[in-house]
Amino acid sequence: MDAVPSSVLQARGLEKNIVGPSGPLEILRGIDLEVGSGETVAILGASGSGKSTLLGLLAGLDAPSAGEVRLLGKNIAELDEDGRAALRSGRVGFVFQSFQLLPALTALENVLLPLELNPAHDARSGAELTARARDALDRVGLAPRARHYPHQLSGGEQQRVAIARAIVDEPAVLFADEPTGNLDAETGARIIELLFGLAGKATDARQDRRAALVLVTHDPALAERCDRIVHIHDGVLA
Amino acid sequence: MSRWRRDRVHFLRDTLREWRSPELRVLATALVIAVAAIAAVGFFTDRVDRGMVQQASALLGGDLAVVSDAPLPEHWIDAAQDRDLTVTRSAALPSVVFTPEDDSLLVSVRAVDTGWPLRGQVELAGETESERVRQGPLPGRAWGDGALFEALSTGPGGSIDLGRLTLALDAQIQVEPDRGSSLFDIAPRLLIHFDDLEPSGLIGPGSRVRYRFLAAGPPEAVEDFRSWLTTELQPGQRLLDLDDANPELREAISRARRFLGLASLMAVLLAGAAIAVAAHHYANQRADSAAIMRALGASRNRVLRMYFLRVLTIAAIASTLGLALGFGAQFLLSAILGDWLATGLPAPGWRPVLSGLAVGLVTAAGFALPALLRIGRVSPLRVLRRDLGLPPVSVWLSAALAVGTFGALLYWQSADPALAAWVLLGTGIALLVLGALGWLLITLLRPLRDRGGMAMRFGLANLSRRGGLSAIQMVAFSIGILALLLLAIVRVDLLEAWERSIPENAPNTFFINIQPGQEEAFADRVAASGLPRPDMEPMIRGRLTEINGQPVSAEDYEDDRARRLLEREFNLSQADTLPSHNQLSDGSWFAPGATDEWSVESGLMERFSLKLGDELTFRVAGSPVSGRITNVREVDWDSFKVNFFVIGPEALLAQQPRTYITAMHLPAEKEGEKNRWLREFPAVTAIDVAALLAQVRQVIEQATRAVEYVFLFTLLAGLTVLYAAVQATRDVRRRETSLLRTLGARRQQIRNGLLAEFGTLGLLSGLLAAVIASVIGAVLATQVFAFDYAFNPLTFVFGVVGGTLGIGLAGWLGTRRVLDQAPLRVLRGPE
Incomplete structure (x- = not known):
């Protein structure tokens, strides 16, 4: 395995507790994790092991009960909700199990979204951003479907749009939550090729701009493709 | 516990729990507003009705009354007194009164004899509180109403000149029991003693005097006198009993009930739309529970019954709240229109309560049932396969139930099947047109998505994705805004445009009651003041009694104006040549020397379904005068020149008693001259058109305020449609907001998206309403009233700005909670 490059993500002593109907419940305990720039890491665990909760904490979507997460060098506990959103904007990409495309927007508009949300692009023209979004769609092979709405696309196509959306702003970190969970085996395999191809190893030539990939899955075969696998069991990293 | 009781306990517990469901809260809110609108109108008209019944004797002025255009026979008094009646x-x-400062005022003079009022009391304004008396002014004295003192800018204590008399003006009337409706008797009142009428010189042949004979006493004696009177009555004399008390007021109330009732139904219709949207969403939300119940063995009917009863129970609670709100709201309606009745309104009865509840339940059932039927039809297999949705809602069933419910309510409110059918048809067409236009506007917005950045794109995309729901909301807002624009702006524009259309030098003063023999002297007097010598038109009063030999009476006609024309005397005139400002539209002018021909105005021909050759008989001064219609005239009533419905040749009418009338443009500087003429010719009455228009406008404004008030409920009901739509899309919005936050959106960006969505919805609704209001204004002006209509940009300013800000703000307030949505939600997948 390659040496770990400078880290984009660090978690120290991470804990997450909630109060359920039958009292307090520990979801995550004592999680320490570091992800280097351009590294691909699989978080492998069974259903209910706490892997999606961990992903939420790592991506700054939720606040930990204890411990610290540093995303791209920033301690997310020190940021408010808008601050965390601003941190993610343009630097963090997501691919979800259930695609999460906005049904009112076309494929192209969905891909355009992260570019428009990123204040760094405020000075750029709409045409320039649209050209970038079109290029991203082209990279996932869906340029001809740019004007289609999500309900007009198959599950695999929707996930490809979601991947285009995740990579369009060339993020530093890409989080993927069971990206093949809602797809059949064949389509899932193609999506994985695409995901790794765009985010990970296939872009070796552009090492400096390679995104780190944090992949949550229960599929050991999929996890095998990553640089590193961390196992999670009952809220604790094995 | 028996199963029956257990079921009831479960039902109550579940229903109370359901009260927390946002969808049913929308349904309840919509019903509260709908029932409040219906109840406000219902309580108000019920109170006026009750007031009418309670005050019928006072409103009539006695237990029995006879009205006539001629003095009533003296021997009636003896006949009544023989029967122990007072x-x-x-x-x-x-007539016209003059102040010592020589100001003049058109007034409605009423001369009352000793003994008046037989029923009810007169209320006079006192220093601190009002004083109730059972008498009129003594001879030589006069009382005026508030309007009279206001117009003369004075208070009791002075004197006024009426005809040849100078009277001490010594009290202000607050309530005149049998005055009738202040809405229709708009000139200020001057009350004098009957004995002063003759010496005043106001009465001459052909004067427009309405006599009233009043009797009161024990019911048997009144009945006996009534039977005696029926054999005595001559044409032109009409016996009134308690049901006839104040027919104008009855008619006004019946119109108000019908019109305000129909206006309040617009609120019910929009509430129905909100209920349909909420029920649809409620059905989707309850699909899982229903599927589990079905899987556990509940029959379709049982599931349907359970949900239907829940909705009806919530509807009953909401309707009760709506009744309470409506009861409070009617106080304001009474304040706006309350002076229709002389004295305070009594408390309302139970009828509005029952009808309000019925409207609430019928509306809930009619608009929610199609959606609820879907819950009954949910497949129990859904417990295994969540992708099995509810069966689609039947468009035909929904439409049929909505039309049926609304049609039934329309019929109930109007009690007129033809009117109900027309309103239903008109509403249906209006909704379809509005819906189609709304849809079109939403479609036209699509290209703008590429131009406005993320917030605009997101807002517009939401509008077009939920095209159906957006169109429903747009229709609802447009109706609310349209109603208010029409009442607040277009109505004022039309009145102003009409006033502008009157030529500068159009006659502004009419002089009536110019006595025969004085017409030349009066014309000379006018000419001597440096004004053009006016034309004197003879005016002969006659009652239409027969058409083609068949007796006619008001009861033969449905049309209100036809009825009124038959109840009073026509003003006939005589001329051997066609008046220069009239145009012949059919037939040919009178043959020279003709003795039995009539020339009739075209509108009157239509109103009484007359045709050339028909024979009309008028009773003039007790004798029949007949002739055939030989020509039809077009009359421009807006010219303010003297015009007549019916004109006869000189040979036909020369022997009939008459007065003269003339109209002229009186420059302001000649106002003093006018007063001098009127002093010289005391029987003459001047009618100032501008003052009359001001009074008419005041009446219109009072009525408009009441209608505007009722339409506010329509706007509120429109907002419940927004509320329903916001609730129906709540979960989707939360998910989308959560996703946007995950992708890095700041609160401000999401807020801008919501503002763009609802602001655009409001803008389009306001635009649609403004366009339609302008078109209606233009069509009314050019096609109905025939004058030029100047387009008013204010219609668009208020419609568009008001719509954008109002709906934008309301929408944002309704959805702002989604801004607090934590981004984590997206990881949990679709719900």
Whole structure:
């Protein structure tokens, strides 16, 4: 395995507790994790092991009960909700199990979204951003479907749009939550090729701009493709 | 516990729990507003009705009354007194009074005899509180109403000149029991003693005097006198009993009930739309529970019954709240229109309560049932396969139930099947057109998505994705805004445009009651003041009694104006040549020397379904005068020149008693001259058109305020449609907001998206309403009233700005909670 490059993500002593109907419940305990720039890491665990909760904490979507997460060098506990959103904007990409495309927007508009949300692009023209979004769609092979709405696309196509959306702003970190969970085996395999191809190893030539990939899955075969696998069991990293 | 009781306990517990469901809260809110609108109108008209019944005797002025255009026979007084009845009489006519400063005022004079009022009391304004008396002014004295003192800018204590008399003006009337409706008798009142009428010189042949004979006493004696009177009555004399008390007021109330009732139904219709949207969403939300119940063995009917009863129970609670709100709201309606009745309104009865509840339940059932039927039809297999949705809602069933429910409510409110059918058809067409236009506007917005950045794109995309729901909301807002624009702006524009259309030098003053023999002297007097010598038109009063030999009466006609024309006397005129400002539209002018021909105005021909050759008989001064219609005239009533419905040749009418009338443009500087003429010719009455228009406008404004008030409920009901739509899309919005936050959106960006969505919805609704209001204004002006209509940009300013800000703000307030949505939600997948 390659040496770990400078880290984009660090978690120290991470804990997450909630109060359920039958009292307090520990979801995550004592999680320490570091992800280097351009590294691909699989978080492998069974259903209910706490892997999606961990992903939420790592991506700054939720606040930990204890411990610290540093995303791209920033301690997310020190940021408010808008601050965390601003941190993610343009630097963090997501691919979800259930695609999460906005049904009112076309494929192209969905891909355009992260570019428009990123204040760094405020000075750029709409045409320039649209050209970038079109290029991203082209990279996932869906340029001809740019004007289609999500309900007009198959599950695999929707996930490809979601991947285009995740990579369009060339993020530093890409989080993927069971990206093949809602797809059949064949389509899932193609999506994985695409995901790794765009985010990970296939872009070796552009090492400096390679995104780190944090992949949550229960599929050991999929996890095998990553640089590193961390196992999670009952809220604790094995 | 028996199963029956257990079921009831479960039902109550579940229903109370359901109260927390946002969808049912929308349904309840919509119903509260709908029932409040219906109840406000219902309580108000019920109170006026009750007031009418309670005050019928006072409103009539006695237990029995006879009205006539001619003095009533003296021997009636003896006949009544023989039966132990008390009697009195009065006479009313328009005239002019002068102040010592020589200001003049058109008034409605009423001369009352000793003994008046037989029923009810007169209320006079006192220093601190009002004083109730059972008498009129003594001879030589006069009382005026508030309007009279206001117009003269004075208070009791001075004197006024009426005809040849100078009277001490010594009290202000607050309530005149049998005055009738202040809405229709708009000139200020001057009450004098009957004995002063003759010496005043106001009465001459052909004067417009309305006499009233009043009797009161024990019911048997009144009945006996009534049977005696029926054999005595001559044409032109009409016996009134308690049901006839104040027919104008009855008619006004019946119209108000119908019109305000129909206006309040617009609120019910929009509430129905909100209920349909909420029920649809409620059905989707309850699909899982229903599927589990079905899987556990509940029959379709049982599931359907359970949900239907829940909705009806919530509807009953909401309707009760709506009734309470409506009861409070009617106080304001009473404040706006309350002076229709002389004295305070009594408390309402139970009828509005029952009808309000019925409207609430019928509306809930009619608009929610199609959606609820879907819950009954949910497949139990859904417990295994969540992708099995509810069966689609039947568009035909929904439409049929909505039309049926609304049609039934329309019929109930109007009690007129033809009117209900027309309103239903008109509403249906209007909704379809509005819906289609709304849809079109939403479609036209699509290209703008590429131009406005993320917030605009997101807002517009939401509008077009939920095209159906957006169109429903747009229709609802447009109706609310349209109603208010029409009442607040277009109505004022039309009145102003009409006033502008009157030529500068159009006659502004009418002089009536110019006595025969004085017409030349009066014309000379006018000419001597440096004004053009006016044309004197003879005016002969006659009652239409027969058409083609068949007797006619008001009861033969449905049309209100036809009825009124038959109840009073026509003003006939005589001319051997066609008046220069009239145009012949059919037939040919009178043959020279013709003795039995009539020339009739075209509108009157239509109103009485007359045709050339028909024979009309008028009773003039007690004798029949007949002729055939030989020509039809077009009359421009807006010219303010003297015009007549019916004109006869000189040979036909030369022997009939008459007065003269003339109209002229009186420059402001000649106002003093006018007063001098009127002093010289005391029987003459001047009618100032501008003052009359001001009074008419005041009446219109009072009525408009009441209608605007009722339409506010329509706007509120429109907002419940927004509320329903916001609730129906709540979960989707939360998910989308959560996703946007995950992708890095700041609160401000999401807020801008919501503002763009609802602001655009409001803008389009306001635009649609403004366009339609302008078109209606233009069509009314050019096609109905025939004058130029100047487009008013204010219609668009208020419609568009008001719509954008109002709906934008309301929408944002309704959805702002989604801004607090934590981004984590997206990881949990679709719900």
